Amino acid sequence: MAEYTNQEIMEIMSSNAEKINSNVLKEERIANEIEQVITQLEYKIVELKTMQIEPDLSYLNSFYKERTEENIERLNSRLKVPKLSLYIWLSSFAMLIISFGVLFFVYSKASETKALTQKEYKEQLLKNNVIMSKENAELLKDMDLWFKSDPQSTQKFIHWRHNQK
Structure with a gap:
């Protein structure tokens, strides 16, 4: 092994001490930065806990508002048919008259058919001497x-x- 003089040992020790000192200063600086970041984070956490987050629903509200207006316009355009209520009443009255006419026709044909059937049945019974x-x-x-x-x-x-x- 090589032998060092006191001065060389002192220089090595001083250089090592400077390195250690610079490392300690770096670590203290890093520790201070970490403490600052921690305090900032704690502040942000407290701020987030107290903050009320409300979603931005303006787009959704405007979308529904537009759709509602479109639906209202579409319904109003259907109702703006001239004399719509008159057409509805006339068509319902016409359907009522047609249905009564059909019922009367069916009833009259049924009574004629009944009378004809009874007449044929009676003729058949007379022919067979049953009555x-x-x-x-x-x-x-x-x-x-x-x-x-x-x-x-x-x-x-x-x-x-x-x-x-």
């Missing part, structure tokens, strides 16, 4: 009265009828 005509009904009534008044003729008729079969 009697008015003339035959009156004749039967007269025969019944005559048989009730003369019981001997009733017996003769029953006997004659039995022989016919």
